[in-house]
Amino acid sequence: MLLKLSSNSFRKIIKPLSICFASMFFSTSLIANESANDSKLQIHGFIAQGVIDVKGSDYVNDDEKPSFELTEIGINASYQLSSDVRLAGQAVYLNGGNRYADGVRIDYLLIDWSLFQSEHWKTNVYLGRFKNYHWLYSSTRDVPMTRPSIILPQSVYFDGTRDLSVGGDGIALASKYFDENIGELDFNLSSGRSPISDEQTRIMMGEQASGDLNFDEDLQASVYWRPHYSSWRFGVALTDADFSYDNKNTDQIFDGKLALERWYANAEYQGENWTFSAELLQEKMSVSGLFFPSFQRSTTGQGGFAQAQYQFSTELQFLMRYERYYANKDDKNGKKLEQMSFGLVPHYFGYQNNVTLGINYNISANLQFQLEHHWIKGTARLTPVITPDARVNENEYWQMSAAQLVYWF
Amino acid sequence: MFITTAPAYGLDVIANDSVNVHSLNVAQLRRIYSMRQTLWSKNHPIIVYVLPSKHPIHKKFSKQMLHIFPYQLDRIWNKLTFSGLGVAPRVVNSQAELINIVNTTVGAIGYIDALDKDTDVNVIKIIE
Numbered sequence: 001m002l003l004k005l006s007s008n009s010f011r012k013i014i015k016p017l018s019i020c021f022a023s024m025f026f027s028t029s030l031i032a033n034e035s036a037n038d039s040k041l042q043i044h045g046f047i048a049q050g051v052i053d054v055k056g057s058d059y060v061n062d063d064e065k066p067s068f069e070l071t072e073i074g075i076n077a078s079y080q081l082s083s084d085v086r087l088a089g090q091a092v093y094l095n096g097g098n099r100y101a102d103g104v105r106i107d108y109l110l111i112d113w114s115l116f117q118s119e120h121w122k123t124n125v126y127l128g129r130f131k132n133y134h135w136l137y138s139s140t141r142d143v144p145m146t147r148p149s150i151i152l153p154q155s156v157y158f159d160g161t162r163d164l165s166v167g168g169d170g171i172a173l174a175s176k177y178f179d180e181n182i183g184e185l186d187f188n189l190s191s192g193r194s195p196i197s198d199e200q201t202r203i204m205m206g207e208q209a210s211g212d213l214n215f216d217e218d219l220q221a222s223v224y225w226r227p228h229y230s231s232w233r234f235g236v237a238l239t240d241a242d243f244s245y246d247n248k249n250t251d252q253i254f255d256g257k258l259a260l261e262r263w264y265a266n267a268e269y270q271g272e273n274w275t276f277s278a279e280l281l282q283e284k285m286s287v288s289g290l291f292f293p294s295f296q297r298s299t300t301g302q303g304g305f306a307q308a309q310y311q312f313s314t315e316l317q318f319l320m321r322y323e324r325y326y327a328n329k330d331d332k333n334g335k336k337l338e339q340m341s342f343g344l345v346p347h348y349f350g351y352q353n354n355v356t357l358g359i360n361y362n363i364s365a366n367l368q369f370q371l372e373h374h375w376i377k378g379t380a381r382l383t384p385v386i387t388p389d390a391r392v393n394e395n396e397y398w399q400m401s402a403a404q405l406v407y408w409f
Numbered sequence: 410m411f412i413t414t415a416p417a418y419g420l421d422v423i424a425n426d427s428v429n430v431h432s433l434n435v436a437q438l439r440r441i442y443s444m445r446q447t448l449w450s451k452n453h454p455i456i457v458y459v460l461p462s463k464h465p466i467h468k469k470f471s472k473q474m475l476h477i478f479p480y481q482l483d484r485i486w487n488k489l490t491f492s493g494l495g496v497a498p499r500v501v502n503s504q505a506e507l508i509n510i511v512n513t514t515v516g517a518i519g520y521i522d523a524l525d526k527d528t529d530v531n532v533i534k535i536i537e
Contacts, residue, residue: 074491
């Protein structure tokens with residue numbers, strides 16, 4: 001069973017792959033005579049800097065002052081080794097304040113093997129570190145000009161579990177089908193675990209967590225369908241991930257397990273001036289242990305967003321979005337959460353709704369300015385995930401403004 | 410079997426002489442430009458060339474020939490480029506440059522404005 005290969009073996013692949021890739025990249029760039037005729041190597045990148053101001057929560061920073069912790073830089077290369085095999089890699093530097101761990105990381109680094117191609121089918125296998133190819137924006141969630149907004153809808157693109165769902169080290173399979181009756185069908189299947197940093201552990205578990213959070217199992221699948229010549233596209237996806245926590249002596253958190261099972265459905269319409277997108281999520285989070293050894297809890301959260309983008313001119317685009325999220329579908333107003341925690345966790349940690357307005361302005365073909373404002377009710381998508389921090393986040397209503405300039409090539 | 414030629418688009422699809430395909434239907438062309446078909450045949454990769462997204466010929470090619478808006482192509486290509494899934498077409502700045510590079514690159518495909526009959530290019534017939 002290919003998918004059952006251990007993730008350790010994939011980690012062993014990543015290092016030699018990066019050395020091989022770096023040397024190839026280096027030698028090719030020396031040999032390449034800059035002629036556009038060298039069609040095997042492609043290099044692209046992006047650089048974005050923004051300013052973000054959050055009033056009423058610790059989503060980005062603790063002092064609630066405007067912050068420049070909104071930096072996204074990436075560079076990638078793709079080299080076609082043969083007609084079947086391609087190497088590709090991207091390194092990024094990200095800083096999002098409290099949203100996720102900052103720093104340089106290998107975003108993806110993979111061998112793309114073109115397994116099969118016919119009149120109707122195209123199947124590729126990706127081996128190494130790949131992205132999450134399953135949701136509307138997941139594969140380029142850190143690439144500003146590919147997103148509808150600077151801050152993605154937290155119901156689906158929850159920054160608190162970013163590193164757990166951004167991709168993984170393992171194997172992915174992408175199969176595309178086409179015929180003139182059915183249209184385009186895309187099947188994606190992947191299994192890959194990512195290393196979990198100490199900061200991601202604290203974002204999940206809380207500041208007092210000094211133990212290790214381990215990624216045990218991962219399986220992700222999605223299907224997308226675009227009827228022939230249609231402006232609509234529909235998708236469904238499933239992700240299933242299991243984690244375990246190893247307590248340290250100094251820890252207030254016990255050993256335990258965490259399982260995240262997420263279902264998604266999305267639809268997108270792309271017209272000449274209007275784009276409509278919607279993505280729905282249902283996530284089941286099962287916790288055993290952690291709070292005390294015999295603790296068991298399973299809650300199902302629901303959420304999603306509907307969004308319209310209007311192309312006013314070639315330069316200017318408007319965004320409107322409405323989003324809802326409930327941490328527990330059986331406790332939408334959070335009253336039970338408040339009761340069960342003896343009032344320690346206020347009811348507004350049970351939901352997070354958001355209205356967003358934004359504009360994108362294309363200054364030139366490769367330079368874009370983005371501006372947006374979010375009106376938010378509830379704090380269910382703030383971190384830490386497992387142990388909400390009600391002392392810091394004492395506002396049910398909070399707001400956020402962000403502006404960002406992005407250049408890409 | 411009837412083969413109807415496409416309406417006069419005022420555009421021609423051109424390919425390198427090495428390309429052994431002499432006609433394509435619109436659905437195939439669309440697959441090539443959305444990078445869902447990347448080989449002419451086994452071991453013969455397609456090298457796709459485009460003019461910049463804002464170029465009038467590109468806009469015409471995208472909307473009238475492929476029936477897809479230029480921004481949709483940009484989105485598909487950006488997703489491929491920045492996620493590791495694949496590669497985007499190569500962008501050249503002018504039609505003259507495009508003709509030259511398609512003529513000299515094995516497996517290349519591109520498009521140009523209504524053919525200047527003096528130009529020495531290999532035209533691919535597009536059928537609906």
